[in-house]
Amino acid sequence: MATLRLEIVTAERMVYSDDVHMVIVWGLEGQLGILPHHASLMTMLQPGELIIKKDSEESYLAVSGGFLEVRPPPPLSQRPLLLRLLFGAHW
Numbered sequence: 794m795a796t797l798r799l800e801i802v803t804a805e806r807m808v809y810s811d812d813v814h815m816v817i818v819w820g821l822e823g824q825l826g827i828l829p830h831h832a833s834l835m836t837m838l839q840p841g842e843l844i845i846k847k848d849s850e851e852s853y854l855a856v857s858g859g860f861l862e863v864r865p866p867p868p869l870s871q872r873p874l875l876l877r878l879l880f881g882a883h884w
Contacts, residue, residue, distance in 0.1 A: 795829035797874040799845065801854075804880070816876055817844040818861060827863060827876050834863040838878070 799816055801809035816827045819841035827834075838861055843854040859880040866872040 795873070797827065797829045797831070797876050798872070800875065800877045802877060802879050811847070812873060813845050813847045815844075815846040817842075817846075818856065818878070820861060825861070827861075829874050830865075831863050831874060831876075833865060834861065836861050843878070 794814060796812040796814055797816070799809065799811060799813045800807060814829075818825055818827070819839040820836040821839065822836075824841075825834075825836070838856055838859045840857050841855075843856045845852040845854070856878075859878055862875075862877045862879065864875045864877070866874065
């Protein structure tokens, strides 16, 4: 099954980095489901629940805001799609 690389980054450090199957998060226009091969995207995050799906497990995190960036890998690269959640130092 295809995966995407999820990175959760704060101003101080990267707090999470792993290959996952799906991420669900609240953006400006509502809930977003990000799967492998998703189109490029940049949006602000709304407060809400972040759901990380990996294999048959789901993990839940509370999000108070920030930014979401979806970036495809370079052409001919074997790397997975990159989904990066960026959070400031103080929210």
